Amino acid sequence: MTELEHYINSYFGIVNTDDLNTISSFFKLHKLEKGDFLLKTNNRCDKLSFIQSGLLRIFVNNDEKEITQWISTKGYFATDLSSFIFNAPARWNIQALVETELYTINKEDYKKIEDLVPKWAEIEKLFLVRCFTILEDRIFSHLSMTAEERYHFFFQNNRELFNQVPLQYIASMLGMTPETFSRIRKKQLL
Amino acid sequence: MTELEHYINSYFGIVNTDDLNTISSFFKLHKLEKGDFLLKTNNRCDKLSFIQSGLLRIFVNNDEKEITQWISTKGYFATDLSSFIFNAPARWNIQALVETELYTINKEDYKKIEDLVPKWAEIEKLFLVRCFTILEDRIFSHLSMTAEERYHFFFQNNRELFNQVPLQYIASMLGMTPETFSRIRKKQLL
DNA sequence: TGCATTTCTTGATATATGTCAAGAGCAAAG
DNA sequence: CTTTGCTCTTGACATATATCAAGAAATGCA
Numbered sequence: 001m002t003e004l005e006h007y008i009n010s011y012f013g014i015v016n017t018d019d020l021n022t023i024s025s026f027f028k029l030h031k032l033e034k035g036d037f038l039l040k041t042n043n044r045c046d047k048l049s050f051i052q053s054g055l056l057r058i059f060v061n062n063d064e065k066e067i068t069q070w071i072s073t074k075g076y077f078a079t080d081l082s083s084f085i086f087n088a089p090a091r092w093n094i095q096a097l098v099e100t101e102l103y104t105i106n107k108e109d110y111k112k113i114e115d116l117v118p119k120w121a122e123i124e125k126l127f128l129v130r131c132f133t134i135l136e137d138r139i140f141s142h143l144s145m146t147a148e149e150r151y152h153f154f155f156q157n158n159r160e161l162f163n164q165v166p167l168q169y170i171a172s173m174l175g176m177t178p179e180t181f182s183r184i185r186k187k188q189l190l
Numbered sequence: 191m192t193e194l195e196h197y198i199n200s201y202f203g204i205v206n207t208d209d210l211n212t213i214s215s216f217f218k219l220h221k222l223e224k225g226d227f228l229l230k231t232n233n234r235c236d237k238l239s240f241i242q243s244g245l246l247r248i249f250v251n252n253d254e255k256e257i258t259q260w261i262s263t264k265g266y267f268a269t270d271l272s273s274f275i276f277n278a279p280a281r282w283n284i285q286a287l288v289e290t291e292l293y294t295i296n297k298e299d300y301k302k303i304e305d306l307v308p309k310w311a312e313i314e315k316l317f318l319v320r321c322f323t324i325l326e327d328r329i330f331s332h333l334s335m336t337a338e339e340r341y342h343f344f345f346q347n348n349r350e351l352f353n354q355v356p357l358q359y360i361a362s363m364l365g366m367t368p369e370t371f372s373r374i375r376k377k378q379l380l
Numbered sequence: 381t382g383c384a385t386t387t388c389t390t391g392a393t394a395t396a397t398g399t400c401a402a403g404a405g406c407a408a409a410g
Numbered sequence: 411c412t413t414t415g416c417t418c419t420t421g422a423c424a425t426a427t428a429t430c431a432a433g434a435a436a437t438g439c440a
Contacts, residue, residue, distance in 0.1 A: 062334050069330060082323040085316065091326075114311075121304075121311035126275065128318040133272040135325035136281075140259060142332040143365045144252050147397070166417065175333045180397055182419055337427070356387065370427055372389055381440100388435070395428070404419075410412090 002027075004050045004103045007075050011130070012123045019117045026113060027103035032056075032096035038078060039094040045083035046107045051076050054100025055161075057169055058092045068172035071097070071165060077127075078102070097165050147176040151184045192217075194240045194293045197265050201320070202313045209307045216303060217293035222246075222286035228268060229284040235273035236297045241266050244290025245351075247359055248282045258362035261287070261355060267317075268292070287355050337366040341374045 005024050008015055015023070027050060032038060039045050041060060056072040069092060072078045083090040084107065113120045141150050154174055155162065161170065171181035195214050198205055205213070217240065222228060229235050231250060246262040259282060262268045273280040274297065303310045331340050344364055345352065351360065361371035 060330075065334075067330065067334050069326070069333065081319055082326075085319045121315070125311070125314060125318065128315065128322065129271050129275045132318065132322055132325065135322065135329060136259070136272075139325060139328050139332070140250075140257065142329070143259065143362065144255075144257050168417070172333065177398055178418070179399080179420085183397090186419080358387070367428060368388070369390085369429080373427095376389080384437100384439080386435105386437070388433105390431100390433085392431090393429085396426085398425070399423085401422095402420085404417100406417080407415090409414080 002103060003052045003075060007050070008123065012126055015117075015119060015123065019119060022116050023113055023120070024103070026105045026109040028105070029101060029103055032100045032102065034096055034098050036096045037093060038096065038102070039080055039083075039090050039092065041091065041093050042089045043083075044087060045080040045090045047104050048077060048079040048084055048107075048110060049102040049104040051078060052101040052103055054102075055097040055165060056100060057095050057097050057165070059095070059169075059172075060092055066172070068169045070173055071161065071169060073161070097169075142175060147174070147180055148184050148187075150174045151176075151181065152188070155188070192293065193242045193265060197240070198313065202316055205307075205309060205313065209309060212306050213303055213310070214293070216295045216299040218295070219291060219293055222290045222292065224286055224288050226286045227283060228286065228292070229270055229280055229282065231281065231283050232279045233273075234277060235270040235280045237294050238267060238269040238274055238297075238300060239292040239294040241268060242291040242293055244292075245287040245355060246290060247285050247287050247355070249285070249359075249362075250282055256362070258359040260363055261351065261359060263351070287359075332365060337364065337370055338374050338377075340364045341366075341371065342378070345378070 002024060004027055005020050008020060008023065029052065032054070038049060038056060051072055051074050053074055056076075056078050057068055058070040058072065058078070059066050059068040061067075078094055080090040080092050080094070082088050117123075141153065145153065151174060154170070167181060167185075168178040171178045174181070176184075192214060194217055195210050198210060198213065219242065222244070228239060228246060241262055241264050243264055246266075246268050247258055248260045248262065248268070249256050249258045251257075268284055270280040270282050270284070272278050307313075331343065335343065341364060344360070357371060357375075358368040361368045364371070366374075
């Protein structure tokens with residue numbers, strides 16, 4: 001079973017084996033080398049990928065500065081949703097931080113799933129609502145927590161990441177400078 | 191045509207009149223007085239409402255402090271999505287800031303729409319993706335903008351709100367204290 | 381109309397976080 | 411190995427924002 005099947009199965013345990021096969025048969029495995037881009041800003045994003053292994057960074061250039069919006073790990077989907085669904089210009093860059101294996105489906109095939117798997121709309125909805133909730137939590141963390149608290153909270157839940165990616169990216173996605181990040185980090189060690 | 195029909199029609203102009211009628215027939219109009227709660231934390235949220243007129247504040251109590259997560263105006267949906275979809279305990283309080291008219295549908299009826307309106311799944315998806323994108327932008331604003339910039343940006347797009355609700359709530363949803371909000375406001379007037 | 385309550389503003393001050401600049405530590409590439 | 415870039419850390423300092431406390435203004439209510 002691929003990570004993809006495993007993911008769908010465990011999160012949305014409402015899919016029978018046939019449907020699972022149908023869905024996953026549309027996803028093609030391919031590989032990104034470290035540094036490769038899955039997507040660049042202003043292009044159209046016509047595919048949706050699922051991370052089998054590796055790490056992707058979602059970021060954007062904002063007057064001279066790079067803002068990291070998110071780092072996606074194994075088990076996450078990666079796409080520019082508004083571009084994928086609405087055909088809008090992509091808002092994000094997506095780049096591999098390490099060699100990364102992806103299961104990818106193009107938009108055309110994606111549309112076919114709806115017809116072949118009646119439950120797909122439901123799965124899709126649950127998936128979107130889950131994503132929505134995660135974003136709500138993230139906003140809440142910015143309304144209610146200090147940089148230090150955000151660091152702490154993220155560290156608790158994503159320890160592994162801290163020795164896999166440049167820390168400046170984590171700093172950025174938590175909304176602080178690398179220097180602040182470094183100082184908070186030092187404090188935690190004492 | 192109700193605000194609801196107008197909304198569905200203009201945003202997702204893919205619905206024919208019959209479907210529009212079917213959908214909106216499930217929504218019942220009712221009224222909240224100022225101060226009334228549509229939802230309280232930890233309850234189950236088994237309905238989804240659409241604001242015909244008025245204002246709702248989505249907030250939560252966070253050690254002694256209230257954090258306003260969002261203020262919903264005419265044309266917005268209001269619900270606790272994760273509670274509505276996953277039957278989880280509600281994460282948010284939703285309270286009317288002024289007398290508010292709502293079109294509300296309960297979960298049972300909501301499920302019926304899927305069967306009656308084949309395009310519903312698609313509408314729902316587009317709606318969720320739109321919401322998702324708005325939240326992405328909000329997160330981005332916290333990663334890339336100062337309090338003053340967030341104020342400015344929000345003011346540009348929501349002028350009307352500023353003389354309709356206590357400013358402290360807007361301050362909170364923008365992630366700053368009422369004092370900071372007040373000082374920024376003063377600066378803008380000069 | 382006037383009292384009570386809530387909301388907003390302001391000043392003084394504290395704290396958190398950002399900026400800039402330099403150097404240290406590491407890791408990839410010759 | 412050495413060199414060359416990155417990345418991370420650190421210090422000094424600047425700035426943004428929070429906190430606390432008081433009073434002013436606005437609002438709702440009797």
